[in-house]
Each structure stands twice: as structure tokens, then as C-alpha cells.
Amino acid sequence: MNKSSPPEPRRTLTLRDVSEASGVSEMTVSRVLRNRGDVSESTRERVLAAAKKLGYVPNKIAGALASQRVNLVAVIIPSLSNLVFPEVLTGISQELEETGLQPVVGVTNYSPEREETVLYEMLSWRPSGVIIAGLEHTAAARAMLENAGIPIVEIMDVDGDAVDSVVGISHRRAGLEMARAILKAGYRRIAFLGTKMPDDHRARKRMEGFEAGLAEAGLALEDREFYSGGSALLKGREMTEAILARSPDLDFLYYSNDMIGAGGLLYCLEKGIDVPGRLGLAGFNNVDLLDGLPVRLATMDACRHEIGARAAAIIAGRSETGLIGGERVELTPTIQPGDTIRRG
Template sequence: MPNAIRRPLTLRDVSDACGVSEMTVSRVLRKSGDVSQATRERVLAAAKELGYVPNQIAGSLASQRVNLVAVIIPSLGNMVFPEVLHGINQAFEETPLQPVVGVTDYMPEKEERVLYEMLSWRPSGVIIAGLEHSDATRAMLHNAGIPVVEIMDVDGTPVDAMVGISHRQAGRDMAKAILKEGYERIGFLGTKMPLDHRARKRFEGFTEGLAKAGIEIEDRAFYSGGSALAKGREMTADMLARSPDLDFLYYSNDMIGAGGLLHLLDAGVDIPGEIGIAGFNGVELLDGLPRQLATTDACRNEIGTAAAQIILNRLSDEPDTDAASVITMAPTLSLGDTLRRRTRG
């Protein structure tokens, strides 16, 4: 995978692609001047296909970049991403670089808009969550001419560099741990998969791990919205009303898992004897729960730090060309107090 920073696209590239003058391209992109609708559409289509983003830095600054790194994440309401930002900020602490955050709400079209606006100010690098993007977003990332690090996931092919964990492997590992302790009637509760690709990959790995032992998920529930305790309570109650014989519940994140735990404790259910439960993320905030939730630590702070270090290396006067551009973290699976251990003779 090449480590060289690509040349950023220019007006000339767009001009050549659509067959009009650079002045006409400039007028269209600045939304000024008298340009026909057909020409305007042709210019905008060419710019989008190329991934060209106009430079908002005026005058003498036009050939320079600012000491900002665009950090694009899906949510600030999720406890996961503030820890990633903490790692990024720590790595940049003694440098001129500053992270600037944009939020996409897991929507590809919003990710396009956020990235477009951020690139127009010519940041020194981009750190962006996930590997799944629209064609327009991938084109912008590919042709930005700056270091790009995709984070949180390594189950796919990056535009440039990536740092994260294998979510499919995390799902397989949890399935293995559950089966080892003798659970067989399993329910899954999580976010809607089309929006959260990493949750989808964990689900795929989880079901694959169960299938190898001849076990299928007996019930499942998905929702849209934040990772809320109340939602976890509600989903757990509904699932057990439908499927009272379940002996294990796997949640796509710790917050709804904590809600499920509180519902089960209120109902007097024996955890983990009667029902075992597990989540994902290893959220420190939940350490004060009555029971320690079985979970997987997703290395959030470490991912942020490593991504920032890749940016710093690429921008240094003497970059280490042997430095890894693909970094796979090893998450820790903790059984906590909610996944039983069978007595072995």
C-alpha cells in the first residue's frame, strides 16, 4: 500500500474532465457568473466523480494547508467516540496539529457533506470512522492529497491507512466463549445493521461462530437510535416475552446490554445461571453496575492514538517509510459476572 501523499486535484483536472475552461469551472464551484444549467451540471458531475473539493483558503494562503486534522465520526452520543477523540488529542498534544470534529449520524450522504466542507479548508490529514463510504466520499478521500486514516475497523480495504479491530473476529470470539460455557438458546439485540457496519460485521462473525457448533440464533431484535439504557430494558422485556426459554442474550453494545441487565435484575432473574448476557465496547462508565457485564474492549483510546501517529509520521520532514499503514488491534474479551463458568472435572 503506497505511503506517498498524492497530489491534490486542481481546477485544471476538473476542466480537462468536463471539457470547459478553468474559469468556467471556478464560476460553477463558486456559484457565481453566468453559466448555463447544462454546463453547470456537467462541471458538478465531473467534480463529484473526481472527488475534487474547492480550496476555501483565500489569497496568499491558497497553496498552504492549515494545522487542522479532520476527524469524522458517526456520533457523539455514543460513549465510544469520545474515547477515540481523547487518544487523537493526546497524540497531537505537543504538536501544532489540532483535531476538528465532524459528525455524520451514520448517514452516507451526510458523511459526504461533512467531508466536502472539511476538505475545502485544506486540512493536513483526515481520520474517518469506518471503511464503507459512498463513491463520492471515496473519491474525495483518494484525491485529497493528504494522509487519510480510516479507523475502528480492519475488515475491508482502506483508501490509504487503517487502524482498528476485526469486528467479525470479535463476534466469533464471543460466540466461542458463550458456547464454551454451555449456553445454547441465544438471542441477539442490536442496532439496525445497514447503518452500523461494524455492528453488522460482529453479528456476522457471531452467527458464523454459532453455526460451526450447529446452533442458530433463536430470536433477534434491532432498533434505530442511540445506545440507551431504556431501550435495552424495553428490548429485553419484549424478547423474553416472545422467547421465554432463551438462556443467553448478546447485545451489540454495552449500553443496551446494561439496560438488559437492569431489567433482568429487577425481574429477579438469576444472572448468569438462568440467563447469561454480554455486550460490546468495554465502556468504563458501566463499572459501577451491580454486575460486571461480559464484554469486549474495542481498544478505542489506542485506535485514536495510533491513527494520529500515522498522520504525524506522514507529515514529518523525515517520515518512517517502513511504518505500518494497517494496524490491527487485539481486543480483550472479559467474562465479567454475567457469563457463567461451568465446573470442570
């Protein structure tokens, strides 16, 4: 953890900042941002461009509360259908109990533009803090986060530059460690199956770490199979069938998450494929779903509940380090070998 001195508190942006940046009066800025009054289109565009570049968000509770803050914590996540995030939310909710703070959730569907919109709306209500998944944001979203003047905690990932505080795991290291475990078990013809990468940065980093681990042994991925959309058992079955038809000599399949991995496992069991002798399998996340499978899929615990709890503790001022801002908490996931990797 970072034990350096805390950074200076960030000042919340005001109408005056937008006025100075756009070269028009504060009253005109207010009219534009409230969509009121007669303002020329060129002036409107200049004001909106300046506000977006600065990361300014209007205050919807101005004048309504003396504190200018509400006891809400904005929690912005990419999905509710992904089994990972409900557990993160549970950790957040439990940690915030009896603090007077209430989490409010926004969902982005892995869209950077949607994240920008959700963040803008949530910040306009002046929450007491923001917990947001991932480190990659649009320039406008990052500007809003940097100038919000409240605690910001980016979660799930530590491979990158944080706006303020960050709590998560290294996905590159997670992929690297899984590759080493697979190679130690004797597998050599290995493929990766996962979501398309443009917006799922954590899956991309795991694949990069995985490939780096293979490169240590002078190997490379034999094949890849990608999909778009949410995780599902059916997609896992379809992807597994497709890649084995294309590359029948593969001896290991590494899935970007447990849901498609479980689908792949069920396909192998149905087809009578010897797992883990003929073909090894592994997923990621260690979701509870695995407990109901006839064979335990190898996976890696992503520390989901603890990530949520530690992030909420920072927002609530109950961090273990006592730091106010600028905290970095890297948790260490562990491999659960299950029954789908050969034992040495």
C-alpha cells in the same frame, strides 16, 4: 502490520482536472464551484457531476497561505452521544499535543450522505490529514478521500479495503470470539439484540462473526431484536422485555453495545432473573459505565483510546513503523467475562 514499500504520494486534484473531465474552461469551472457568474444550467450540472465523480474539493484557502494547508486534522465520527467516540477523541487529542496539529470534529449521525457533506466542507479548508470512522463510504466520499493528497486514516474497523491507512479491530473476529466463549460456557439458545444494520456496519460485522461462531457448533441464532437511534439504557430494557416475552426459553442475550446490554441487565435484576445461571448476557465496548453497575456485564474491550492515538500518530508522522501512507494496524480486543457468563 504492513511493511511493504510506501505507495507513491497522491497528487491533489486541480481545476484543470475538472475542466478536462467536463469539457469546459477552468474559468467556467471556477465560476460554477464558487456559484458566481452567468453559467447555463446544463454546463453547471456537467461541471458538478465531473467534480463529484473525480472527488474534487475546492480550496477555500487558495492564495491565503503559502503552504496551502492549515494545521488542522479533520476527525469525522458518527456520533458524540455514543460513549465510544469521546474516548477515541481523547486518544487523538493527547497524541497530537505539542505537534502543532489541532483536531476538528465533524459528526455524521451514521448517515453516508451527511458524511459526504461533512467531508466536503472539511477538505475545502485543506487540513493536514483526515481521521474518519469506518471503511464504508459513498462513491463521492471515497473519491474525495482518494484524491485529497493528504494522509487519510480510517479507524475502528479493519474488515475491508482501506483508502490509505487503517487502524482498528476486526469486528467479525470480535463476534466470532464472543460466540466461542458463550458456547464454551454451555449456552445454546442464543439471541442477538442490536441496532438496525444498514448504516452501522461494525455492528453488522460483529453479528456476522457471531453467527459464524455459532455455526461452528451447528447452531444458529434463536431470535433477533433490532432498534434504530442512539444507544440507551431504556432501549435495552424494552428490547430485553420484548425478546424474552417472545422467546422465553432463550438462555443467552448478546447485545451489540454495552449501553443496551446494561439496560438488559438492569431489567433482569429487577425481574429477579438468575444471571448468569438462567440467562447469560454480554455487550461490547467495555465502557466505563459498567463500573457502576451492581453486577459486571460481560463485554469486550474495543481498544478505543489506542485506536485514536495510533491514528493520530500516523497523521503526525510519528508512526511506529515509519511508513508514510498505506499502514494497516489491527489491534486485538479482549473479552472481559464479568459476572454475566457462567464460569467453567
